[in-house]
Amino acid sequence: MARSGMFERALLLRACADSFAKMDPRVLVRNPVMFVVEIGMVVTLALTVDPRLFGSSVHPGGVGNARLYDLVVTLILLITILFGNFAEALAEGRGKAQAEALRRTKTELMAVVQRGDEYQEIPASALRKGDVVKVVAGELIPADGDVIEGVGSVDESAITGESAPVIRGAGGDFSSVTGGTKLLSDELIIRVSANPGETFLDRMISLVEGASRQKTPNEIALSVLLAGLTLIFLIVIDCLPPIARALGAHMDVATLVALLVCLIPTTIGALLSAIGIAGMDRVIRFNVIAKSGKAVEAAGDVNTLILDKTGTITIGNRMAAAFLPVQGQTNHTLAESAALCSLFDETPEGRSVVELAQSVGVTFRREEYSNTRNVEFSADTRMSGLDLTNGTRLRKGAADAVKRYVIEQGGDIPRDLDEIVERVAKEGGTPLVVVQNTEIQGVIYLKDIVKPGIRERFKELREMGIRTVMCTGDNPLTAATIAREAGVDEFVAEAKPEDKMRLIRREQEQGRLVAMSGDGTNDAPALAQADVGLAMQSGTQAAKEAANMVDLDSDPTKLIEIVSIGKQLLITRGAITTFSIANDVAKYFAIIPAMFTSFIPALGVLNVMHLSSPKSAILSALIFNAIIIPLLIPLAMRGVKYRPTSAMSLLMRNLVLYGLGGVLAPFVGIKIIDMILSVCGMA
Incomplete structure (x- = not known):
């Protein structure tokens, strides 16, 4: 997926144009603070035309000076609104750029659809839900659907940005395909699952554009607070x-309007929407589509993280970890037989056996065994292997299947075999027994490999205050072993879909927010129940519909990044809110003493800035109020860097960095602007 820089020329130009479009009162009314600023601008604009409107007395400097002053105030208010709109437009523009990149993947395709006993070619736009289409290697898949026949390799790079193809086939959790992706091999029969305009790609485009973005509960609460502060200062x-x-x-009225705009929390009011949209954009940059801003923010408050074992905590494939020969056999002999058994085995497990054999000095070349018979694994025999040209038969497989095979061939079972198999199983591994003809030589220890660094990542989550729970269908012994290696806080073994639902509900009843990942139809109920549900793009349509986020890369561990992004969104909003309120406090000390010192000399002690005049104090504060908004846009868009720490540490950091900074910045900025105005003769 294409990436967009924050300040690309095209984005800036579009954001500038959208800033004017957003001045429509019907649009701006959704932001109470900036709507008040717009009303104030209309009032001062009217006063620029006739300074005597609204019963105003003309400024002692005369009508001309009054008009100039009112015009300057009007222009500054206009700039304030435009800067606020620009922040939101820039955030939305980045999402629209992502949407355009997705839209480029949509082309008019032709589809081979089943009509009765025949197939006929029609435009893909004419397909309807329930139609059955045939796609052959090299063709683009014309619509979203589920594979009902065949298995093939699919290139999803146009959607996900990932170059590695994925396998899609009938049945199971990997039958879902997306329109616009390319079939690289074989042939698929697909049942269309969406009508035109309702496809997954269409929904992604709509979501990315942020057109239906809803405010989060915290965002709504903050909006109410800002509206309340605005109302209070209106009364003041x-x-x-x-x-x-x-x-x-x-x-005069213009001064009152300017004073109101300076005192109400315009900074956070202008940046609030941009912060929320930028939070969704940061998730998109991780190739995750959030269906609403609520999902992103909820991730920031997550207390419990539920993860599957396979593919999330472990790498997804069991790898050969050791050769365990039975009594009377050597490690080298076992390694030779195991390597030959796996020489043509293209599974990750098979390749890992060959690599383990190479590590102990056993190497074979495929070319030398090209005339042998490769016996592929089957569900009936539960074994695989190789038949050599000299009549030697080599097999590896499940312990019970190999034992039955040896007994049928008239062989004997080593007395220590069961002990080795049981030991491997207790350690959470999978035992593969190796036999040459009728002689069992030992066991290959296949082990679930915990992903590198996962333990450290769980420690990081623990520092965030998030408890990790591993859910797996494995037996308790295997689950306990993996849980101990990975460092999760809890685990649930032999978990069924109902168990996941009960776990999530139990956590929620205790007041916790729960996140989980899943890709199967059986995960759909739990994904819908969780506060943050992350579905895999490679998963079923049911899972994607139930979740409130979809990961285009199908990497469940992204939940950790999503939680961090949610935390970052909350911290960014808190930091800018702290800065904005502190900013307003500083402006009180800048404006009020300067305006009333000549009438109330006692206020002189508070006039620490020694501004040139009341008029200069107002204009300086108003100008500073406007220019601080664009200066904070990069922070709102990029977000405050999140470091796992306690809530008290975060609070103290905000108060020191953004609270103290919010107090000091206006004193410096307003004084500099006042000096410039004095030089220009506007003080």
Whole structure:
């Protein structure tokens, strides 16, 4: 999937245009703070035309000076709104760029659809849910669907960005295919699962564009807080004119509007939407589609993380870890037989046996055994192997299957075989017994390999306050071994779909937020129940529909990154909110003393900035209020870097870095702007 830089020329130009479009009051009313700023701009614009409107007394400098002052205030308010809109438009623009990259994968295809006993070619856009289509190697899959016949290799790079093809086949959890992907081998018969406009790609485009993005509960709560603060300061500003008249001070409407805009939390109000959209964008950059901002933010509050074992905690394939010869056999002899058995075995397990044999000095070349008969694994025999040209038969397989094979051939079972097999099983491994003709030579110890670094990642989650639970269908012995190696907090063995649901509900009843990953139809109920459900793109349609996130790379471990992104979103919002409120506190000390010192000399002690005049104080604060928004856009878009630590540490870091910074920045910035205005003769 294409990636978009934060400040690419095309994105900036589109964001600039969208900034003006978002000035529509019907759009801006969704942001109460910026809507108040827009109303204030309309008022000052009207005053620019006629300074005597709204019963205003003309500024002592005369009508001309009043118009100029009102015009300057109007322009600054306009810039403030545009900067706020620009932040949101830039965040949305990045999502739209992602959507356009996806849309380029949609081309008009032809489909070979079944009509009665025949197949006929029709445009893919004419396909309907339930149609059956045939796709052969080299063709693009015309629509979303489920494979009902055949097995083939599919290139999904156009959708996921990953170059490695995946296997799709009838039945099981890997039957789902996506329109626009390419079949590389064999032939598939597919039943279409979506009507035109309802495909997974269509939904992804809509989701990425953020057109239906809903605000999260925390975002709504913050919006209510901002609206409340805005209302409070409206009341405060409304009380200032009678106070000013009592003191003999001049207080025109434009100054009141400017003062209101300076005091209400415009910084966080302008950046709030951008922060939420950028959070979704950060998830998209990990090739994960979030169906709403709520899912991303919920990830930041997750307390319990439920993960499957295979493919999540372990690498997904059991690998040969050791050769265990029975009494009377040598490790070298066992390694030779095991390597020959696996010479033509293309499974990961088979290749790992050959690699293990090579590590002990046993190497064979395929070319030398080209005339041998390769016996592939089958569900009936539960064995595989090689028949050599000299009549030697080599087999490896499940212990009970090999024992039955040896007994049928008139051979004997070594007395220590069962002990070795049982020991491997207790350690959580899979024993493969190797036999040459009728003579059992020993056991290949296949082991679930825990992913490198996974233990450290679980430790990181623990530092975040997140408990990890491994769910597996394996027996308790195997589950306990893997859980101990991986460092998870708990495990559930022999888990069925009902067990996962009960676990999630139990956690939620205790007030915890739960995240889980899954890819099968049997995972769908649990994915729907979880607060954060991550479905694999390689999984079934049911799983993808049930989850609130879809991972295009089918990597369940991304839940860890998603949790970090959710935490980062919450911390970013908290940091900018802290900065904004501290910013407003500083502006109070900049503006109020400068405006009233001449009438209330006692306020002079608070006039630490010694601004040139009340007019300069207002304009300087208003200009600073506008320019701080674009300066914070990179922080809102990129997010505050998250480090696993306690809530108290995060709070102290926010207060020191963003609270203290929010207090100091206005003092410095407003004073510099005041000096510039004085030089320009506008003070």
